[in-house]
Amino acid sequence: MSKTSRFGVSLAEELLREFDRLIDRKGYASRSEAIRDLLRDYLAEEAWKAGRGPAVGTVTLVYDHHVPDLQEKLTDIQHEHAGVVVSTLHVHLERHRCLEVLVVRGKASEIRALADHLIGARGVKHGKLTLVAAGKELP
Ligand code: NI
Structure with a gap:
């Protein structure tokens, strides 16, 4: 310590x-x-905003899987950032609505780009990126 x-x-x-x-x-x-x-919390957030250093976190999405091509689009985006996506969890919330949680790890700026892309997709009702700094320098 x-x-x-x-x-x-x-x-x-x-x-x-x-x-x-x-x-x-x-x-x-x-x-x-x-x-x-x-x-x-504050240090992690500032490091994240600056886009430097390694980060880990989650991207949470709620979307309507009946929107044409949405599911395929979300999968395509994840494949484009395959190095950052560690794991995904999919939950069928209701008849139309799905919850997806991605565990992400990598450069903060790349994670943010992935999250912006996913959350901005048409048909995504709600999205949230939660990041924490993973740098060893953080006490
Ligand atoms: Ni589903």
């Missing part, structure tokens, strides 16, 4: 009260644990 440092933070009382309520709701053991989590 890496060396730990302590630092003080000044906050408006109201902001701290809100933060404590959030900590309670989320079930964090301490403020430190919550702040560590927030920082990791």
